[in-house]
Amino acid sequence: MEEVERESMEFDVVIVGAGPAGLAAACRLMQQANEKERELSVCVVEKGSEVGAHILSGAVFEARALTELFPDWKERGAPLNTPATRDEVYLLKDAEKAQKLPDALVPKTMHNVGKGFDNYVISAGNLTRWLGEQAEELGVEIFPGFAAQDVLYDDNGAVAGIVTGDMGIDAKGQPKDGYMPGMELRAKYTLFAEGSRGHLGKRLITKFKLNEGCDPQHYGIGIKELWDIPEDQYEPGLVLHGSGWPLDKNTHGGWFLYHGEDQQVMVGLIMDLSYQNPYLSPFDEFQRMKHHPVIKRHLEGGKRVAYGARALTKGGFNCLPKMTFPGGLLIGCDAGTLNFSKIKGLHTAMKSGLLAAESVFDALQKGDEGGSELSDFTQRWEASWAYQELKESASFGPAIHKYGTFMGGAYNFLDQLIGGKLPKLHDTTADYAKLEEASKHEKIDYPKPDGKLSFDKTSSVYLSNTNHEEDQPCHLKLTDPEIPIRDNLPKYDEPATRYCPVGVYEVVEGDDGKPQFQINFQNCVHCKTCDIKDPAQNITWVPPEGGGGPNYPNM
Template identity: 80%
Template structure:
């Protein structure tokens, strides 16, 4: 199938690009074919984000978004920031000492507590009404590259058995060819990762840095609900060498959104981000919002948080990287939806400008770089270039102080860099004490299996495993003795286990059916032995409104 533009991923960046492309085509009365492929079973099924949303890019895309019924109904009304000192104590930070980028109330822009999944569902409806073709349940498996030019994508085969043979109902993958292909897969997109490597797009950049974001949605009693209340915090239960922070937002419909973002640059292989998240909920500052509530959803996703210093070149012959596939999130704000959307808008304007001028495709759109670097989103990222690296270098307190002063001085302090990869930070297990996490109480804290159940994760069992090991022997031979095989702890869904075989020897088991597509294994494995590829389309989590 041939299109003018193919977009991989129906997230905020991809759908914004699709909408803007069709807006321009309709205004110019020019025919344009735009296709969006989405590996989730529906638009929004794989979307997970905090989220407090800054509607700047949405306002540019749809100035009448309120009349169109965009799901922005809960303005942020009150902002608090805490440092948790231990399991019981906390210090509330005065507003005057909070970096300005982390303020979510006041100023000239209203921000909203939203479901990113519901926002993308709404964007999908707008895109289809404009004439965009959206194919959910189809996973882009390969990039079509001819003579060093991207010509489209190959959709994965459907109905393939675990041994690689066709099953009943087998459907071969198809080529979707395009003049230009936009990759908007989200954090650690598997095609984006290959493109960055194949075209050396990260030459001269700091290595990209990531976090893992774990999120739950709770129904709470009306008397405990304050719509628009926004809480952020850091400190306990993470130690001084483990950076991250938590968020708690009061959303609509008597629901509370709770999450932990933990940097994947941590050193201790005994750490389990999932279990840190579960015990964190017992702190009084947090538990008071959850008491008498019911957990109704769970999910996890990696976060591309390196920022400006890690931003790769986003152009190559025949296509563009946009959104979190490139790393446009502004971690100083703990926000990425608005910048991802803006990258999509700039991409759409650059592509349409070329096509309108008669371009037959396959060129490198240098005009995108000029437009992107002139945008407010690029300026935001540049202003906050040191935010994450300063925390990595000076710690949560020292890095926070650096960033506060840097923002106070208008970005005049020297740019801080972090040139060590996240997986390269992991140290041998014998340098740390094993962590005995408390058992979940079933009220505030829970186990992985019940959590994965709430993610609605599902994969057809009789299909090839989408978690590929370059060396199948390495986990037991190398990672187990040196790092106590950290995959069984850094995975938030119980995908990886070390079990005993019939002879009593350790065996590495992959329960790929549990996978929530967070990509943490692809990022944190110390030997970079695990590669995440797209499973059969429609597999993975099915988040209702995350």
């Protein structure tokens, strides 16, 4: 398609992503502007059809950063209605047996009750929707349904804004009726808050060499369901975590089950994407996990009402890139601020957004016209409680990868007990590089779903409310279309057919009787797992037309 003329809009600050980090930054910017009686234009672009549509998290939420942003959040009606009341942690030994860990042996970061900061079982999506309302009341402009497709640079190479994606392009890349070219949104400063494995953040990290001297980033895939359960099984505020079965000793991860509000339970599995066995299916591991008696007793007789999946950035302190570059900042999970030792990231993401807003506003107050590198953000970040949290748990993930779930857990327990003074551990192998060839493993015969506790991918995608306009370019790009069948199929039995939690990828028989790689992009829930785990690093996720993807309720 020929180059098109694009309309342009000018703002002081553009924020990419209406998640907790981006909206916290937007709110704090406008709070400062109102306090100083300064005019400030702040724009947030969000690829989801509405604010919160693509937000997926556990979630037990530590309210520390929210309290800093809105000390009166209770009076404002923030959707934090279910305080965490009781913790249980289990090691599942096999399909029937489990050991409940005494509190004294649970790492302190896993305690959610009575440890200094209020924790709540929440819907992260609903918190985000509420933050969006606060931002708009403060004067922030939010554009849902607009995907940031590219980065704008000025003549000096500094970030100068973003370009939104074109609307109304057919599968062959040609304009359809109603075609609307994307817009240039120019800004003095641009904050990237796209969440885990942000496609623009990934490019910025490479362009500005932000990860020099860091360990390679590490990820997990989180799969979650929301259940309505019988009243006699409901205990609001009950928080369960566990590890072990059904994952084998070389596959790391854990599960969660939270009793939220309205007689609902959130249940999920987080599986490290450093796993070795190409026959593993995170989706199927999660489905059979729910049959364990420890979990089954909370779900039995209930009804599954929502499903979703999302990658999470879990490398922690050792993998944190530099977050500043000329003209902008990486914040939240785009940078990797999640504290995996707590299985929490919303509070640290929001804190990074608050600090970014303060750095940007101070620069603008001093007459800065944009394009500079906000080095004072680094000083603020490194002096913050969020940075200190991540630093204290720097060895948490590497210990589990190095020593396994049990011995790695023991290392972490001791390290936290003595204040993080054990030798710091590192994991320098990228997740995709850990995958072994299929010849080293046996196929896994997963049990068929029973339709009561376990389900298939088709019905699960339906519950995610995922929708994409079918006549548009596929947003899952193959650098070399030959690799899936030529290389990945013989070596790994094409693992994309299993690591994708919604059945986007299939190997089918073509008209010539030969295998073909089929991409059902309409099913994509934007989890980014393929972008991370493909052993050839051949798949690149880019945003589809704005407004596409899942629409998660209460997730």
